[in-house]
Amino acid sequence: MQATLEISGKTRVFGCISDPISHVRAPSVFNPLFEKHGIDAVMVPLHVPPRGLSDFIMGLRAMPNFGGMSITLPHKVPIMEFCDEIGQQGKLVGAVNYAAFDKDRRLIADNCDGSGFVSGLLAAGHEIAQRRILMVGAGGAARAIAFSLADSGISHLGIANRTMSTAEALVEAVSSAYPNTEVQPAPPNPKGFDVIINTTSLGLNEDDKLPIDPKLLNPSQLVAEIIMNPEETAILKAAKTVGCRIHYGRPMFDHQVAIQAKLFGYNFSI
Numbered sequence: 261m262q263a264t265l266e267i268s269g270k271t272r273v274f275g276c277i278s279d280p281i282s283h284v285r286a287p288s289v290f291n292p293l294f295e296k297h298g299i300d301a302v303m304v305p306l307h308v309p310p311r312g313l314s315d316f317i318m319g320l321r322a323m324p325n326f327g328g329m330s331i332t333l334p335h336k337v338p339i340m341e342f343c344d345e346i347g348q349q350g351k352l353v354g355a356v357n358y359a360a361f362d363k364d365r366r367l368i369a370d371n372c373d374g375s376g377f378v379s380g381l382l383a384a385g386h387e388i389a390q391r392r393i394l395m396v397g398a399g400g401a402a403r404a405i406a407f408s409l410a411d412s413g414i415s416h417l418g419i420a421n422r423t424m425s426t427a428e429a430l431v432e433a434v435s436s437a438y439p440n441t442e443v444q445p446a447p448p449n450p451k452g453f454d455v456i457i458n459t460t461s462l463g464l465n466e467d468d469k470l471p472i473d474p475k476l477l478n479p480s481q482l483v484a485e486i487i488m489n490p491e492e493t494a495i496l497k498a499a500k501t502v503g504c505r506i507h508y509g510r511p512m513f514d515h516q517v518a519i520q521a522k523l524f525g526y527n528f529s530i
Contacts, residue, residue, distance in 0.1 A: 265294070267346070271300050271325075272300060272301040272320035272326075272327050273302060273323075274301060274304075274328055274329060274330075275303060275305070275328075275329040275330070276314070277329050277339075278307070278308070278332040278335070279309050279333075280309060281305045281306070281307040286332075286517075287304060289513075290330075290517065299526060305331075306329070308335065310323065311337060313342070317339070320361070324365075325360065327524050328358065328520075328523065330358050331356060331369070332357070333400045336400075337354065339356060339359065339369065340355070343367045343368070343369040344366035344367050345367075345369070346369050347369065347370030347371070349371045351374070352407045352437055353403050353404045353407060353478055354403075355371055355400065357372060357516075358371075358372060358519075359371065359517050359523075360524050360525075372402035373516075374401075374405040374406070374407055375404075375408050376519055377405050377411050378405070378408045379518075380511030381484065381511070383511065383530065384511060386484075386507060388455060389413040390413065391414050391515060392416040392418075392452065392455070393418070394420065394446060394449075395419050395457045396460055396472060397420075397458065397460035398420075398423075398426045398429075398459075401486055402430070405459055406430055406443075407437060407438075410430040410438035414441060415429070416443075416444075417434065418443075419446060420447055423447060427446075431445055433438060448471060448472045448473075449472070449473075449476055450481060451476055453481065454480075455484065456482070457483075457486070457530040458472075458484070458486065458495055460487050464490075468494065470494055474498035474502060477498075477502045478502070479502060479504055481499075481504050482506070483495065483496060483499035483506050484506070484507035488510050488512075488513055494501075494508075496508070511530075515528050518530050
């Protein structure tokens with residue numbers, strides 16, 4: 261099979277770092293976009309064991325044709341130690357998922373989990389300013405989304421989680437960063453909310469229980485997902501049956517790609 265990308269000595273190199281590496285999706289998304297937009301660049305998967313992270317970053321600094329990287333587990337937190345500058349969301353979340361070298365080979369990093377989700381919502385025409393939001397889940401992606409929601413001018417954020425102490429800790433962190441936004445722990449009950457977001461992994465498998473009781477939904481509400489596959493999770497199907505508007509998980513990923521590409525020096529239209 262003939263490769264579609266024409267790689268030369270002028271090609272700019274990007275990477276996706278992880279351990280293990282076989283599951284990463286970023287190269288399969290970025291490379292077609294580089295080709296589509298006529299950009300002489302390539303993204304490759306880079307298997308980086310945790311113990312080798314320091315030497316890895318040191319090596320990249322010495323490579324002028326290496327532009328930046330998508331960052332996945334287990335490196336989202338440890339890599340911050342080697343960054344020269346971290347954006348606001350990365351600082352708030354305490355983890356980064358993309359980084360790029362500037363002209364002085366300074367490593368600039370940030371987190372776009374939350375901003376990608378919010379950008380996807382807004383691009384789909386869903387208003388969230390001054391809305392009451394219920395977020396079910398308080399894990400890694402949920403933490404990023406919570407800060408971005410607060411930054412977007414919502415009026416109230418309820419955070420439900422199986423482990424209440426985790427929800428309470430996130431409430432405290434978001435309240436501290438955004439004191440003008442009302443943030444409270446909440447049960448997984450959608451009553452009184454405008455938007456309900458499932459940020460748990462419930463829905464990845466057919467036999468998963470639902471994150472909320474769909475009987476408590478009403479048609480005026482928006483129900484949103486962050487799960488990409490399956491596209492239409494059980495809670496989205498149930499919400500459609502009730503008459504709710506729904507928002508799929510894929511836009512979050514697409515807008516993350518666009519945000520990362522901007523730091524890499526490119527503008528990708530979504």
